[in-house]
Amino acid sequence: MPDTRLLRVAMPVPLRRLFDYLAPPDCTDDALQPGCRVRVPFGKGRTLVGMIVERPTRSDVPQASLKRALAAPDDSPLVPPPHLGFLLRASAYYQHPVGDALFQCLPGNVRRGNDTRPATETLFRLPANAPAPAGNPGRAPRQHLAMQLLAGAPNGLTSRALADNGISHSVLASLLEKGLVEKIGRLRASDTTVSPGIEPVALNPHQQSVASNMTATLGGFVVHALHGVTGSGKTEVYLAVMAAALERGLQALVLVPEIGLTPQFIDRVRRRIGPELAVVHSGLGAKERAQSWMDARDGRVRVVLGTRSAVWTPLANPGVIVVDEEHDLSYKQQDGFRYSARDMAVVRARDHGIPVILGSATPSLETVRNVAAGRYTEQSLPQRAGTAPPPTVTFIDLRGAQLHGAISARLLDALRTNLEQGCQSLLFLNRRGYAPALHCHQCGTVLACPRCDMPYTWHKQARRLVCHHCSSERAAQSQCPACKDSELVQLGHGTERLEETLATLLPAARILRIDRDSTRARGAMGRMMARAHAGDADILVGTQMLAKGHHLPNLTLVGIVDADRGLYSADFRAAERMAQLFVQVSGRAGRGNLPGQVLIQTHHPEHPLLRSLVEQGYGPFARLALKEREDASLPPCSCMAVLRSEHYEQAPAVRFLELARTLLQKAGPQLQVFGPLPSALERRAGRFRMQLIVQASRRSQLAQILPPWLQQLEKEPLGNRVRWSIDVDPQDML
């Protein structure tokens, strides 16, 4: 009697469907549970590893075309079924091909290799009757530290855990040789004996009350929008709530933006949490990544800390999720599976029935709206940790003003005064390079990247023309390519030019430029910030790299060189981004005991959004900006998806979207459709990019209409010729 058991399998291919197979020969039911992998023949002559997502009782596929799977290597689900359900929902929400999404959410090793059985590990510990570690480090501080760490862990520590705490292999080797440490092997197993909180968390009264509000909600689904200005100590609150979860034997998941995962931050968490911390970052090797994933799944680590992809880490005993700097753009993946880690964190918290904390000084309008609607609870940390009063903010009206390069007379005066008083200043200009464009004085031709049709940015120091959209470069030229005239004029100002202008205007000032170009060398950023800290610079010039995280106590003046670019942009989120950046940059002014001032250069001092931001602060700005979105039916007051197409010729890209539009209007006449429109950067790296914008007033409309529409498009022959993708809740309209 042939085995007729059926499997429904997700395959790592960009197809919006599942594949049915017959069970492999000689296979127990245990190995066929949803969440187990199967090796199957796929297409012509290929064998791939897929994942079982269902055990159907019947199949719509004709009996004759059903193939038999080859093997099922896992004798229990590799992905716990509830977590599998979460991953499948995420792929459906973003309308991304199931199997592709699913496998992108798993560590690479799980995708291929079979080596996921519980591994044995080598542990290091102090021998049973070892003498107590010596009281002072003497000439071997690392060895001393190792002994102390081991003394605190009677069950032993892995070499990985030791390495994470700065104990290298060679230190262990010498300790082993002296017999001060012994090596044992055992099966990897969970160890719940380590107490949470190595260093206690000290909280001020505000932090204390917010933390206890949130701790009280452990065990139920709540979204806490933690609103705290820069320096108010959000991290301490996170740590306190996490510690409370850990005390109950639960795990915590912490998401940080890409630039937030600094060694300093990790150290800080590790000091409070101890060794049961898994840090997931892009530099991790495949093996380590898979190991952390399984450690979290099986409860061997209590805290998982990472950037956006860490949201897909399975947890044995979830207790709380933290999303730091919730408004940050890096939570949205911009290619492949285009998910938002922040939004998925909220979905996860609801699934698990646990609280999630969305922290920010400048919450996204999505969060502001959810707070206003009562879906999220707001927790505020009003105080700055220091005693400095908030900075004064003043507009400098650039209309008709005399400029020295990009600098107005008033800004120059302020810089000079500040310099004389021995204080530091910061000038913020979100454009690197010397000049954002070059054109010919004779014929007006703008030197542009041939693949993107965007002006080249002139980098004077490097003597190169750089396309900031596709990163292509070419050597400087002195002649106009069109009319062969040799007078090329520099248009606009970048940080490089600003630095040069300042050097001539204020020859006595020591100027430090901090942008992607000046900090390219390894460790350069750290060295520059150290110089700034040591008071070895009077004026810092930089891009948004300067906006975050650095405390410079002697910095009292912040100048925003060009506030206008965020006000009139093709991207409806530009103003929100601008405001978030301003608040962050302004937060740099006047820490310590010195009052700060912020000067904003603009041609539009009357602009209502800019005024509300400056005169009333981020909260009122956000409410006003939200009102504008409401009036224009833009997200978050509506639901948006963008279908993008790309081709080296324009016509097929347009035709595909026209076809898509026709099909969509038949399927869902209640949806609003705009386009096909060229994307704001119409051509990038030699390809034409077009987009079709789909808007609905309710999420459920999108969820209902998009799947059959996309399935139809997938069958369309034209769809095979152009490169296309769907982006649900797009963040970036360019």
Added chain:
DNA sequence: AGCACGCCGACT
């Protein structure tokens, strides 16, 4: 995505 099939141009 990958892989095969298929039909046209320049090579040992």
Added chain:
DNA sequence: GTCGGCGTGCTC
């Protein structure tokens, strides 16, 4: 005569 270019079609 065939090697190989990538357009087209298909994956239970």
